Amino acid sequence: MTPRKTQVKPSLKSRTDALVQSGHVLGWREWIGLPDFDVPFMKAKVDTGARTSSLHALNPRVIDRDNQKFVKFILPHYRGDGHGRIECTAPLVEKREIRSSNGEAEERYVISTHIAVGHHKIRVEVSLANRSLMGFPMLLGRTAMKAGRFLVQPSKSYLAGKPEQVYTALKSDTVSEQ
Numbered sequence: 001m002t003p004r005k006t007q008v009k010p011s012l013k014s015r016t017d018a019l020v021q022s023g024h025v026l027g028w029r030e031w032i033g034l035p036d037f038d039v040p041f042m043k044a045k046v047d048t049g050a051r052t053s054s055l056h057a058l059n060p061r062v063i064d065r066d067n068q069k070f071v072k073f074i075l076p077h078y079r080g081d082g083h084g085r086i087e088c089t090a091p092l093v094e095k096r097e098i099r100s101s102n103g104e105a106e107e108r109y110v111i112s113t114h115i116a117v118g119h120h121k122i123r124v125e126v127s128l129a130n131r132s133l134m135g136f137p138m139l140l141g142r143t144a145m146k147a148g149r150f151l152v153q154p155s156k157s158y159l160a161g162k163p164e165q166v167y168t169a170l171k172s173d174t175v176s177e178q
Contacts, residue, residue, distance in 0.1 A: 020159055023118035024149060027156035032138055033116035037075060037088045044138035046145070046152055052098060052110065053124055053141040056131035058085075060109050062092060071109045073128055098127050115144065118160030122148045 010018075019025045032044040034055075060073040069092040074085050090111035098108045108127040115124055117140075124144040131137055145152065153159065 016153075019151060020153075023120055023160055025151045025153050025156075025159050026117065026140075026145070027159045028152070028154045029136065029157045030117060030140065030160050031158060032140065034075075034113065035116055035121065036090065036113045037086055039075065039086065042138055043136050044140045045134075045136040046140045048142050048145070048152055050101075050139055050141040051143055052096075053115075053126045053144045054098075054108075054129050054131065054139040055126045056134070056137040057088075057128035058130070060128045062109070063089070065089075071111050071128065073109075093125055096127065098129070100129075115140075117148060117150070120148050120160075 016025070026046050028046055030044055030046055031041045033039060033041050056076070057073040058076055060071050063070050063072050070089050071092045072087070072089050074087055076085050090113050093110040093112050095107055096110045097105050099105045106129075108129055110125050110127050112123060112125055114121050115126075122144065124147055126138075131139070
């Protein structure tokens, strides 16, 4: 009889470290880029309890362009230098009833856009809301996390990279689309 070679499984710590290195583990808050709107980074709260991601937007209104519906809105204070408003236009997915954290349902416009998290670029649906009273201008919901195949480590922050890394990835075209 020949002896069998046993395969040693990597430890949970080494598997987790590999996921963190590949950018597939997020902390409870992260830097998010909005490349479609030329926003290099903003803080986002990662929320596994929220289905849809949400973005702080002012004056959303539907417009028609080439027989398609779009939403025009303003992102306040998100230029790279932190000053000035950005006027944005994005394809309208639908107007959807969204239940907020306080339990109240409201109709919101939902758009389709790309977000950059670390070196990942994914297309997600985002509802537009007035988040001026919230601590973060963006909330990253679980459908976006599922699209990017992310895990969440709630005791950590900013695991996907600092703003400089996100901005550099956006500018150098090294962001992988998923």
